[in-house]
Amino acid sequence: MPISNAAFVRSTVILLVAGMIALLGIVATSLWLVGKVQAHFGEFIEVREVRSAAADLLLTLKDAETGQRGFVITGDASFRQPYDEALTAVAERQKDLAEKADRFPRYAERIPEITRLVSEKLAELASTVEAVEQGKPAEAVEQVKTDRGRVLMDQLRDQLGDIMDDAEHRLQEGVVDTLWSATALRWTTVIGAIVIIGVMGGAALVVAQYTRDIIVARREVETLNATLERRVDERTEELIRANQEVQRFAYIVTHDLRAPLVNIMGFTSELQASLAAIQSYVLSDGKPPSADDILEARRAASEDLPEAIGFIRSSTKKMDGLINAILKISRDGRRELRIEQVDLKGLAETGAAAVGHQVGESDGEITIDDTMPTVISDRLSLEQVFGNLFDNAVKYRSPDRPLRISVSARGVGRAGFVIEFTDNGRGIAPEDHERVFELFRRSGAQDKPGEGIGLAHVRSLMRNLGGDIVIRSELGKGTTFALRLPPDLSKVVRSMQA
Numbered sequence: 456m457p458i459s460n461a462a463f464v465r466s467t468v469i470l471l472v473a474g475m476i477a478l479l480g481i482v483a484t485s486l487w488l489v490g491k492v493q494a495h496f497g498e499f500i501e502v503r504e505v506r507s508a509a510a511d512l513l514l515t516l517k518d519a520e521t522g523q524r525g526f527v528i529t530g531d532a533s534f535r536q537p538y539d540e541a542l543t544a545v546a547e548r549q550k551d552l553a554e555k556a557d558r559f560p561r562y563a564e565r566i567p568e569i570t571r572l573v574s575e576k577l578a579e580l581a582s583t584v585e586a587v588e589q590g591k592p593a594e595a596v597e598q599v600k601t602d603r604g605r606v607l608m609d610q611l612r613d614q615l616g617d618i619m620d621d622a623e624h625r626l627q628e629g630v631v632d633t634l635w636s637a638t639a640l641r642w643t644t645v646i647g648a649i650v651i652i653g654v655m656g657g658a659a660l661v662v663a664q665y666t667r668d669i670i671v672a673r674r675e676v677e678t679l680n681a682t683l684e685r686r687v688d689e690r691t692e693e694l695i696r697a698n699q700e701v702q703r704f705a706y707i708v709t710h711d712l713r714a715p716l717v718n719i720m721g722f723t724s725e726l727q728a729s730l731a732a733i734q735s736y737v738l739s740d741g742k743p744p745s746a747d748d749i750l751e752a753r754r755a756a757s758e759d760l761p762e763a764i765g766f767i768r769s770s771t772k773k774m775d776g777l778i779n780a781i782l783k784i785s786r787d788g789r790r791e792l793r794i795e796q797v798d799l800k801g802l803a804e805t806g807a808a809a810v811g812h813q814v815g816e817s818d819g820e821i822t823i824d825d826t827m828p829t830v831i832s833d834r835l836s837l838e839q840v841f842g843n844l845f846d847n848a849v850k851y852r853s854p855d856r857p858l859r860i861s862v863s864a865r866g867v868g869r870a871g872f873v874i875e876f877t878d879n880g881r882g883i884a885p886e887d888h889e890r891v892f893e894l895f896r897r898s899g900a901q902d903k904p905g906e907g908i909g910l911a912h913v914r915s916l917m918r919n920l921g922g923d924i925v926i927r928s929e930l931g932k933g934t935t936f937a938l939r940l941p942p943d944l945s946k947v948v949r950s951m952q953a
Contacts, residue, residue, distance in 0.1 A: 481647030519541035
């Protein structure tokens with residue numbers, strides 16, 4: 456069964472919307488999973504710092520106790536130095552542990568008890584050292600034998616050991632969560648790619664069927680009565696043009712829309728590679744990571760991951776722009792035309808006024824032919840066409856001379872009118888005269904913002920109005936856009952419906 460134009464547009468829009476939803480789903484899920492990976496990594500670092508601070512404090516207390524015992528037993532001043540150094544470091548280690556543990560309530564609630572035990576332990580150590588210094592070594596030994604110091608040290612080991620054990624458990628849980636996020640990210644990309652490829656395949660099938668129907672229709676038109684030869688020729692020309700538009704559209708769907716997806720998949724692999732550096736830092740089997748591991752992990756978190764996310768966002772934005780542009784032209788093709796009398800001179804003056812201040816900045820001027828006709832057409836479409844051509848003339852003006860824009864009209868018999876927009880801008884090379892009307896294609900130096908949509912949109916609008924647009928241009932001298940416009944659009948619509 457032949458596919459109708461409405462069914463083609465509807466199917467195309469549905470497929471494009473489905474592709475856009477799938478793409479947004481992939482990107483949103485990927486960003487969410489990457490965010491989880493970054494959050495896990497940040498927590499890894501903080502928990503590891505708490506664990507290291509607890510271990511450092513316990514080790515420093517042990518050093519202080521070792522120095523104290525040596526000094527008490529031997530009375531040798533050389534044992535006093537390790538004790539004094541450890542005693543000085545305890546406060547710093549204790550402060551560091553308190554700062555790191557403050558980020559975790561379960562650790563922070565242990566700090567007051569640890570502080571009390573450290574104070575008592577330091578007091579116990581100081582009392583024995585002071586006794587030896589006062590010439591009372593026997594009294595110091597008796598204090599050591601009371602076992603109070605060992606009890607305090609055991610309590611400190613329990614408190615600090617609980618923190619270290621809990622931190623180790625949380626690190627292992629974080630590794631599991633990170634691995635799960637990485638696996639989910641990989642499957643999200645694979646499933647999303649399959650969905651988008653399916654959408655592209657469906658769009659290609661719809662386009663192919665529609666193209667076949669157009670070819671069949673053209674052959675049927677060629678068999679009509681010889682008295683309808685002129686009408687057949689016109690219809691054939693329109694079908695050829697439509698066929699070319701469909702082919703260009705198929706190229707965009709299968710090529711331009713695929714390129715950002717390839718970028719997304721590529722940089723998803725970059726995220727996976729960056730994750731490896733993070734895992735080598737986190738999964739160090741209890742051994743202190745090397746400086747290279749730490750450097751690689753930090754570089755992955757601060758540079759590689761943000762860079763990959765930035766490129767994914769950029770590719771997503773590009774694909775979103777492509778889809779929105781296609782949807783815009785598709786919507787314009789489906790919009791119901793409002794046929795009414797349109798004063799082309801007034802329409803041109805309105806468009807000129809919109810860019811008048813920009814033209815005036817370059818001491819330029821705009822001239823509009825007084826003989827501009829009145830036609831029966833769609834005002835909104837013509838406003839968009841005129842506005843786009845004025846904007847293009849201003850955007851691509853030559854910097855070495857004042858801008859001159861002229862709008863004129865001439866009749867071409869029953870075919871209607873030709874409206875010409877002429878400027879003295881920088882011009883367009885001959886090989887690009889047709890290219891500028893293609894979707895997402897631009898010519899010359901790419902030094903002005905734009906997506907290559909404007910003139911493709913203008914041609915689409917003009918053909919919806921039963922007309923067309925052609926270009927005459929020479930590099931360095933200027934450009935003329937000639938609009939062919941029927942005098943009465945309602946007659947064209949009735950002819951097409953006949």
